[in-house]
Amino acid sequence: MADDMDISADTPEQSEVMASNDDPRGTKRKATDELLGNAPRRIKALSQTVVNKIAAGEIIVAPVHALKELLENAVDAGSTSIEVVVKDGGLKMLQITDNGSGINKDDMGILCERFTTSKLKTFEDLASIGTYGFRGEALASISHIAHLSVTTRTKDSDCAWRALYSDGKLIPPKPGGSAEPKAVAGRQGTQITVEDLFYNVPSRRRAFRNTNEEYSKVLDMVGKYAIHCDGIAFSCKKHGESSMGVAIQSTAKTIDRVRQIYGNAVANELIPFKIEDQKLGFKAKGLITNANYSIKKTTMLLFINHRCVESTAIRKSLESVYSAFLPKGGHPYIYATIEIEPHRIDVNVHPTKREVNFLHEDEIIERISDAVQEKLAAVDTSRSFMTQTVLPGAGIPSASALPPTTQASSSRGTAANTPAKPSQTPKRPYENEMVRTDARVRKITSMLPPAASSASGDVFRGLKHNDAPNGEYEDDSQPDYEVIDTNRRVIKLASIRTLKTEVRDQAHEGLIELFGNHTWVGVVDEWRRLAAVQNGIKLYLVDYGAVCFEFFYQLALTDFGNFGQMRLQEPLSIRDLMDIAVELEKNAEIEETGEVQSDWEGVAAQVTETVFEKREMMSEYFSLIINDEGEIESIPLLLKGYTPNLAKLPTFLLRLGPRVNWEDELECFDCIIRELAIFYVPESVPRPVQFTGATQATEGEDSEMTGASDSVPAEIREQIEVSPTSIYKKLVAHTSSRTVVTHSNPDAFPSALKQKHSTGQNLAPEEVGGQAEIDTPCPKCENPVMKFTTVQLRSADEGATVFYNCPNCGYRYNTNN
Structure with missing residues (x-):
């Protein structure tokens, strides 16, 4: 029936439509179709639009x-x-x-x-x-x-x-x-x-x-x-x-920018690399994750001549390098920036500029891959893997430490055996549960005028830092660094292994999590060395002096025999340093007892002789270089980028005498490492003088206090990880519990109490005139007895504050003695 239908055009408009349908332009011609009239089509210029x-x-x-x-x-x-x-x-x-x-x-x-x-x-x-x-x-x-x-x-x-x-x-x-x-x-x-x-x-x-x-x-x-x-x-x-x-923020460092965007899990595992080849006309640097970090898909940020581009060849080459270090199916995070001489590169090869061509591409990629291979091999000493044990009825181990919100495993601590959960879209947290921006991106002090440099460092200006072999990468902000490529020594002394085992056995899982994933808020009290840190949505108050002591003790123990060196431009005589230390001790003793009762000159002479005799051992294990004239040429460098207060050097040397048992290897090394940690602990700011009338601090003093408020260097804040169980209650207090951090900095107290304070030991109440229990009713629940908890030293003139807790309701009570 369809073949018999009349398909003629009734109107001119229909004829025009039918004619247009016969025009093959803009349609795909079938193989059986023939060109109309076998005539070539005319070429026309497209309109500019x-x-x-x-x-x-x-x-x-x-x-x-x-x-x-x-x-x-x-x-x-x-x-x-x-x-x-x-x-x-x-x-x-x-x-x-x-x-x-x-x-x-x-x-x-x-x-x-x-x-x-x-x-x-x-x-x-x-x-x-x-x-x-x-x-x-x-x-x-x-x-x-x-x-x-x-x-x-x-x-x-x-x-x-x-x-x-x-x-x-x-x-x-x-x-x-x-x-x-x-x-x-x-x-x-x-x-x-x-x-x-x-x-x-x-x-x-x-x-x-x-x-x-x-x-x-x-x-x-x-x-x-x-x-x-x-x-x-x-x-x-x-x-x-x-x-x-x-x-x-504009002042944020590259690693902090990565931390803000990709999180601590990536930033904590980054290692830098750098390579330059003048023959090939390129240089490259960047940050790559080590073998402890892996994800399902490679995250690569590639910049060539500061332009964000993509390169399949570079990606595949680096993934091939990582395949020898990561578990099957694991991929890395890579940030790399390559600078190539402009005449060797063609940037005009893609409409969106996401690709570029450059000369000697294969050779440059090979050099970069070799540099990454060397870096990964250098740090490939240990790895952490997330595992899941498939056992019927097996429970999930929990960390019994801080509040439940802080029990996540540390990215740099021991891997927790937590089963993997199916990926879900994270819910947006409430404002009061949101973890705020990392304080390292911008400090409040960055909006204030720069603080004047401390006068205490004028005596020892111009130190040369020789970082060997544990300092690998360069930091442009630290001048005069000389890197010496030496193999890291493996120390097999039984005494050092014993000390390391003791530290590991005393590790507190909650504090590992707290300091491994903390956010530095700032110094609260420079005089008492109190600082605030954040973990998740909780704020903690810590005695950063005691925390830094533990950090430097563990750092010195870890790098034992592999310290860097801080070279003095002019050697310092041990005898002259002893004279300074003796003068300080005499003044402290006169303030305490009214007269000099100890033979400090004899002690100084004995220490000078002992240290000089042990100079080979001090040089081999502690990088304390003493020449044949009894002069110090270099002192240990524990942490690159951080210089201790060198005004403490005389006291450090004097304390090596009576406090070190040179006959017992374990006690000797332990005491020297502890004294070295005390030497590296940041000093507290002296208690401000109480002015009367209209007297005010000068602008210079204000600047000095502003600088002191950032007295814990970023190099320390970013690397503190492990804290032993024994110092948990003495170092950390959750701000909502109304507890007070103990052990401030009692410079004027007797040396015995100062020693206990500096090593993080508890002070008994009777040592400062307190009692184990007091017959004072609790103001909250009227319990008749309050029991001693902690002591906070202030100064010899003002005494100490003894803190008591109600055993019934936990109310905090203190009395000034």
């Missing part, structure tokens, strides 16, 4: 590509702060605000035209290009597929200027109005707002169904540039929300 839209679709494939172009422009403008606001994954709105140099008003007319740029003049300039952008197509492409507005102000301009763009041209805010830039209020820099991305390309717009996925890509891109661009603050958030997806 079509050309621009095609080019825009190649350059801006997704919102993240538009963001990348705008971020690079902001960095090229010399910005120190970049803010990103995103709505609907960047499709509805993408706003980038910077504080860079801005755009001249006279250039705004051609700002969004294709191939207009301030970074390139001739094609030959590509051989020496040093900026991110160079083609001048980013803004032009965006203007063809989105509504674009630009607000900018230069340093010399009296106001900001705002303009709207469409298809590369200025357009008026309202039909019939002027398209010229409008004067508006604004700060120096540029704000670019991209709205309704792909509004005129519906097929592309429909391809983005999940806006959260696009937002995740935006966060990832911002995070990459935030890690790489030192000295620039980055922030990124969703429109209308107060919480930040990314928030990095």
Whole structure:
């Protein structure tokens, strides 16, 4: 029946439609079809609008590509702060605000035209290009597929200027109005707002169904540039929300930027690498995870000449290196930045600039892989694996230490046998349960004037640090470091093994977690050496003097026989140092008893002789170099980047005499290591004088106190890990329990009490005039007896505070003696 139907056109319009359907243009010709009339088709030039839209679709494939172009422009403008606001994954709105140099008003007319740029003049300039952008197509492409507005102000301009763009041209805010830039209020820099991305390309717009996925890509891109661009603050958030997806301060170090974006699990396992080859014309550096860390998919941040790119060859090569160190299916985290001489690289090989070509690619990749291989092999001494024992009815072991919220296993401690749970989308925590930004990113003291350098270091200025062999990587902030490549000595002394075993046996799991994943808040009381640290959502008060003592004791024990050296520019006579120490002890004894009762000169002479006789042993195991004239040439370096208060050196040497049993190996090493730890503990700030009337501290004193408030160096704060059970109650107090941290710094107390204090021992109540129990009713529950708990020393003139607890209700009570 269908073959007999009349399919003729009844109207001219239908005839036109039928004719158009016969035209094969724009449709796929079947193999059986024949060309109409065998006539060649005419070639016509595409309109400029079509050309621009095609080019825009190649350059801006997704919102993240538009963001990348705008971020690079902001960095090229010399910005120190970049803010990103995103709505609907960047499709509805993408706003980038910077504080860079801005755009001249006279250039705004051609700002969004294709191939207009301030970074390139001739094609030959590509051989020496040093900026991110160079083609001048980013803004032009965006203007063809989105509504674009630009607000900018230069340093010399009296106001900001705002303009709207469409298809590369200025357009008026309202039909019939002027398209010229409008004067508006604004700060120096540029704000670019991209709205309704792909509004005129519906097929592309429909391809983005999940806006959260696009937002995740935006966060990832911002995070990459935030890690790489030192000295620039980055922030990124969703429109209308107060919480930040990314928030990095300009003063944050690279490793802290990684910690903020990827977490402690990555940052705690990072090791640096660095390589340079002048023959191949490149240098590379970065941070890579060690063999203790692995994930299901490689996370790689690759920058070549500071441009974020992708390289399958480099990725596969590094993954091949890691395959020998990681368990099957494990992959690393890699951040690498490669700088290649500009004339050896071609950056114009991909529309989105995500790929580059460079000379000697295979040789450069091989050199980088070899450098990573060496680093991994050097630290491949131990690994931690998460395991699961499949036993019917087996329970999950729990750490009986701190509150339940802090019982997660430390990334650098012993791996917990916790079964893996199915991955779930994490729920957004309530504001009161949110772990706040790491204080290492920015301290409150960074907003204050720089503190004057301490006068106590003037006597011993100009130390040369010789880091061997436990200091591997360089730190530009520490001058005059000399790295000597030597093999790490393996110490097999039974006495050292015994001391290490004692430390491990006394380890407190809760404190390992606390100090392994803590956030440094700041010093609370410089005089009593009290500091606040955060773990999760809980705040703790610690005696950082006792914590640092334990840290340096364990550090010295771990690196025994492998210390670095701090070389003195001019050797110091042991006899002269003894004279200083004797004078200090005499003054302390006169203040305590009113007269000198001890033969300090005789003690000093004996110590001088003993230390000189033992100089070979002190040099071999402790890096304390003493020449034949009895002069100290270098002292031990326990922690690179941290120099102890060298004013304590005379007292350190004097204490090596009567406090060290030179006849017993274990006691000798233990005492010397403890004295070395005491030497390295940061000094407390003297108690401020109580001024009367209108007397005030001078500006210099204020600056000194400001510097003292950061008296615990970052090198110590970031590496404290293990604390023994014996010092748990003496070092840490949860702020909600109204307990007080004990053992401050009693400089004026008798030496016996000071010694017990410095080594973290408890003081008995009778030693400071207290009692084990007092017949004082508890103010809270009226229990008749209060029992002694702890002692807090203040000074010899003011005595001590003895603390009692009610055994019935736990109420805290103290009395000043």
